[in-house]
Amino acid sequence: MRLSVLLLTLFLISPAWAKKPPKKKDYLVTINTDLGSMRLILYDQTPKHKANFIKLTQEKFYDGLLFHRIIQNFMIQGGDPESRNAKPEQMLGNGDVGYLIPAEFVPERFHKKGALAAARNNNPEKASSGCQFYVVQGRVWDDESFRAQTERIAQLKGRQPTDAQKQVYQTLGGTPHLDGNYTVFGEVIDGLAVVDSIARQPANPLNRPLKDLKMTVSGEWMKKKKITKQYGYVYQK
Template identity: 85%
Template sequence: MRLFVILICFLLTEPVLGKKPSKRKDYLVTIQTDFGVMRLILYDQTPKHKANFIKLTQEKFYNGLLFHRIIQNFMIQGGDPNSRTAQAEQMLGSGDVGYTIPAEFVPELFHKKGALAAARDNNPEKASSGCQFYVVQGRVWDDENFQKQTERITQLKGRQPTDAQKQVYQSLGGTPHLDGNYTVFGEVIDGLAVVDSVAKQPANPLNRPLKDLRMTVSGEWMKKKKITKQFGYTYRK
């Protein structure tokens, strides 16, 4: 079964989870592409997803994999290990690492532009893929269309976006209908334009880019004060 952002692989066991070395430091992720560099932080509120992504990054798991599914004004998806040696026109999205991660839904973590989230299949627990992820591009919502999204979310989830989230969706943009369905576990803090560049590349009818878009993912522990100074990201207290 092919896996999408609305889908993704159902895996079997839980990963070995690591711990950060200091409360004063955080793990800065760097994703290099042909269109530039994205830098991301991973949320402490989603510890299982954070530890797993750090583990895979340190193992160099993502290096050479593709962004194998792109949809402009929606998201860019990667992390399928089958994409490393994929042939042209090969269907991708079903690769996995043999385990899932339990969903970690946190209401204040939402699908704004630049959000890093875990893809999954249609398993009833909404457990995340152990490896596949997507970065939100989304769109900016006007009052009328955002109200329609809000009504849809309220009907399905019994909750509404906060006023602060609404402001972000109507200024920066995002994909509000995914909230509460997929675990958001990080965000791009530098290089949002790279998301736009990747998302607009030509793709086939199955949304695989016509040209391979490979990634190199690395990370380093850095003082939070330095991250704030260099990239303007403010940590919650």
């Protein structure tokens, strides 16, 4: 497991990925589905996850894969390579690309609605899957339920959401108990309604949608000012 993490680290700093991104530009990701399209940005504070997702996107790795696990008021998950042309009764969720990504926990990047995060197994380092990801739907929390949730988080992890994060969880929504456990490396900046549409689809007892929800994923380098103007996303300074 540690070897897998090391191999990915060496791969990401190889000459092919040592090049700096275009100046004043960012990589805008588009995930297309039959239920609509989502546009996402990837955080610079999680460089290994960002580089890996760009690599897989440019290789068209995700095209034809499924959102294979959906739970309403929680999240939608995809990226399992075994989901391509999977049979209706096939169990999914264990496919991978042969490596893990070291965890990149950034306290200000949290599990608000629309957060893009990496799935993982139960490895003690909390290293991420090299390909599987999820997008948070979550729920809106009232004072009482949020207080109970954060007290539990504090007991388990010794941390509390900031006041700003609390406000987001109580207005936009999200899944606060995942913070500090899974790497958040991007967010949806357009198409949150698509997350809702996918999450509410009928699913079997294993949370696989009864109707296949295929994706295609593409990306382009775009000026940050244009992203802000077109989608309203404000970059942190």
